[in-house]
Amino acid sequence: xxxxxxxxxxxxxxxxxxxxxxxxxxxxxxxxxxxxxxxxxxxxxxxxxxxxxxxxxxxxxxxxxxxxxxxxxxxxxxxxxxxxxxxxxxxxxxxxxxxxx
Numbered sequence: 001x002x003x004x005x006x007x008x009x010x011x012x013x014x015x016x017x018x019x020x021x022x023x024x025x026x027x028x029x030x031x032x033x034x035x036x037x038x039x040x041x042x043x044x045x046x047x048x049x050x051x052x053x054x055x056x057x058x059x060x061x062x063x064x065x066x067x068x069x070x071x072x073x074x075x076x077x078x079x080x081x082x083x084x085x086x087x088x089x090x091x092x093x094x095x096x097x098x099x100x101x
Contacts, residue, residue, distance in 0.1 A: 028081075038062055039072045043082065043096050053096045054087065 024030050029037055042062040046053035059069045073096065076082035080099050087093040 035064065035068060036072045036075070039064065039069060040076070040081075043098075047097070054093050055096065056093060058096070 024037070027040075029040060032040070039058060039062055042058050043053050046057050046061060055069060055073060058064075058073070059066050062069065073082060073084070077084055083097050083099050084094040085097070087095055
């Protein structure tokens with residue numbers, strides 16, 4: 001019984017991982033490292049929950065260093081995946097959004 005349940009969970013997990021890999025291909029994220037993908041997903045999750053995301057949100061929610069987050073966001077910006085806009089309320093902060101084709 002135990003092994004049947006574990007087999008079902010294992011199969012479900014494999015299906016979820018396959019779906020994630022397909023999503024990463026569709027979003028053109030395959031070439032990025034796991035850390036860079038974590039930052040991408042952190043931005044996506046924050047935007048989906050609150051409608052907005054800034055760099056401080058990514059640092060806080062990802063648990064990654066400021067340096068790593070900034071370098072990755074700059075990379076995303078150069079690759080035309082993420083757009084940065086200076087915050088109107090706090091000139092030290094930048095809001096993030098995804099570039100749409």
